[in-house]
Amino acid sequence: KNQVEQSPQSLIILEGKNCTLQCNYTVSPFSNLRWYKQDTGRGPVSLTIMTFSENTKSNGRYTATLDADTKQSSLHITASQLSDSASYICVVNSPTSGTYKYIFGTGTRLKFLA
């Protein structure tokens, strides 16, 4: 069964600290993997895309990794800011029947310790 699992479910950190979110998938065939950021009450926004041949990609303070062999991805946030408070969703895109299917993870909720 095609699945995307994310961990942890939620994470509480101090402002300025680094953190890493995990995504494991069992999707086949695989086209690409995207990380989305979803602020409370808003729609998800794409942060980065990883294709089969890419291992690491950075977008500002966000760095995504992909290990296509073990079917694992991570999103590393450097020097976290209060504006990073959101849910981070891992989405795997799978080609099927001439088009694409998106398989969503349940997300990791990032919160800050006041």
Place this chain on the structure above:
Amino acid sequence: EADIYQTPRYLVIGTGKKITLECSQTMGHDKMYWYQQDPGMELHLIHYSYGVNSTEKGDLSSESTVSRIRTEHFPLTLESARPSHTSQYLCASSRTGTEKLFFGSGTQLSVL
């Protein structure tokens, strides 16, 4: 910023009412989608369209219907709302070839 708009942002209605959730995009995307999302849960696809006059049901069974008469417009209609329809509804669009999803801000629906 994505040019995809949903209205209303919030809607509270009584059981049995007919409602239409609006979604429009100005990016010329050929593909459009409706997702349902409950708190802490993954997004579930309820309808999608790959072009004008093309609509399909998604993975999640839904009592709603959609139409795609114009490229930019993809409204979702509930003929008779029930409390079980209470949820957040997210509209998205993408262009064939890039497959990057652009989401609207969502409609939070509460059926009493």
